[in-house]
Amino acid sequence: MQIRVVQNVLEKNKTVACENRDRLTISGVLCMNVLSAPGSGKTSLLQKTIARLNEEHPCAVLVGDLQTTRDAERLADVSAQVVQINTGRGCHLTASQVEAGLNELNLDGLSFVFIENVGNMVCPAGFDLGEHARAILLSTPEGSDKVAKYPILFQTADVILLSKIDLSEVLEYHSQQVSEDLERINTRAPLIEVSAKTNVGIEPWVQWLLENRSKRVGGLLASST
Amino acid sequence: MQIRVVQNVLEKNKTVACENRDRLTISGVLCMNVLSAPGSGKTSLLQKTIARLNEEHPCAVLVGDLQTTRDAERLADVSAQVVQINTGRGCHLTASQVEAGLNELNLDGLSFVFIENVGNMVCPAGFDLGEHARAILLSTPEGSDKVAKYPILFQTADVILLSKIDLSEVLEYHSQQVSEDLERINTRAPLIEVSAKTNVGIEPWVQWLLENRSKRVGGLLASST
Numbered sequence: 001m002q003i004r005v006v007q008n009v010l011e012k013n014k015t016v017a018c019e020n021r022d023r024l025t026i027s028g029v030l031c032m033n034v035l036s037a038p039g040s041g042k043t044s045l046l047q048k049t050i051a052r053l054n055e056e057h058p059c060a061v062l063v064g065d066l067q068t069t070r071d072a073e074r075l076a077d078v079s080a081q082v083v084q085i086n087t088g089r090g091c092h093l094t095a096s097q098v099e100a101g102l103n104e105l106n107l108d109g110l111s112f113v114f115i116e117n118v119g120n121m122v123c124p125a126g127f128d129l130g131e132h133a134r135a136i137l138l139s140t141p142e143g144s145d146k147v148a149k150y151p152i153l154f155q156t157a158d159v160i161l162l163s164k165i166d167l168s169e170v171l172e173y174h175s176q177q178v179s180e181d182l183e184r185i186n187t188r189a190p191l192i193e194v195s196a197k198t199n200v201g202i203e204p205w206v207q208w209l210l211e212n213r214s215k216r217v218g219g220l221l222a223s224s225t
Numbered sequence: 226m227q228i229r230v231v232q233n234v235l236e237k238n239k240t241v242a243c244e245n246r247d248r249l250t251i252s253g254v255l256c257m258n259v260l261s262a263p264g265s266g267k268t269s270l271l272q273k274t275i276a277r278l279n280e281e282h283p284c285a286v287l288v289g290d291l292q293t294t295r296d297a298e299r300l301a302d303v304s305a306q307v308v309q310i311n312t313g314r315g316c317h318l319t320a321s322q323v324e325a326g327l328n329e330l331n332l333d334g335l336s337f338v339f340i341e342n343v344g345n346m347v348c349p350a351g352f353d354l355g356e357h358a359r360a361i362l363l364s365t366p367e368g369s370d371k372v373a374k375y376p377i378l379f380q381t382a383d384v385i386l387l388s389k390i391d392l393s394e395v396l397e398y399h400s401q402q403v404s405e406d407l408e409r410i411n412t413r414a415p416l417i418e419v420s421a422k423t424n425v426g427i428e429p430w431v432q433w434l435l436e437n438r439s440k441r442v443g444g445l446l447a448s449s450t
Contacts, residue, residue: 037263038346038367038371039364039367066347066374066376066377067373089347089351090347091345091348119374120348121344121345122316122343123316123345123348139366141264141389142264142366143264145293145295146264149293150292152291164366167366167392167395
């Protein structure tokens, strides 16, 4: 009986996710699901990313957190449109929550919607929210063993951001183990080293976003004009 | 129907947890449930803690991870008894998994069992494993906003360990916000600043463990001899 309930939840989620994705694709908006452990630097990276993009490529953010509106307040400084989704006890966002969040946005003229998922390396992995692609952050202070320990999450990544790379020297961090584990688990997603503090890697990451918008929703944009 | 299933799962878990706790109490073993986000330093702290305690106060560890035996291998260097519990897709340990783990241990003469939970700040909060007390780690690189963002977890703490405190200078970290948030959420649990790298705080943490063993399972020990 338990398994049946879980199947129902996942099936319903998938249906709503597909509707979300269609709606975003038709609007020419690339939607990124941004995932990581708590405190890996999702909000700081999005602040830098949106500050860089927003003028030419307007961005919106849906921010998932159990409680507080702290991340939304931080993001409101750089982006015109921010919606906070408080999940209470929920350990991940669902497609229905994202649908409700999208209802609060004006998609006209938007280039990107970033969904900042709840900080969690397990539960969000199985829930499609209607994104076009997934960015997964792994911060250097978390250690270099996380790809092997959370393979189900990392298998779903379209791009992997090794964040807080500015700390790698003080931590004596070796990204070699991360690369080796990724070779077994996910050879599709590029690994970009980033630091929201020093701006290292922001430009390659922004280029990845622009190219992927072009590739994933650009064709439809071209054919509709 | 979904709610009913969740209730059944939690009720069954609670029953097994109580059995685990009774079994540990009767053996004079203090059982700690150690929780945090991924990469907060649970394994490193346990390595240091057990190296300090093990000679006079024998320790065992049950290590929960989705995959790999890396943490168990690290802990086997300092502790005689280590059991790895791989949860697969499971986002937290359950009391039944701990029961199975305890079956692998020889409790005679043990002073402490540490349960290293799956790295996750949401799901493990609601699952009693049969522990006597909970230690929750929060590492400085995760930022100082996590108590407010994950209050349900921090409310359940008996002791809070602010880990990787050696990085506080380079991070310009201010623990004031953590203390302020804790004043609203949990005034019962002491906050101990620790570093497995520099050994800061290991001694106060060890003293907390010894005092709490005495307090929580010592009475029964005294009356049984």
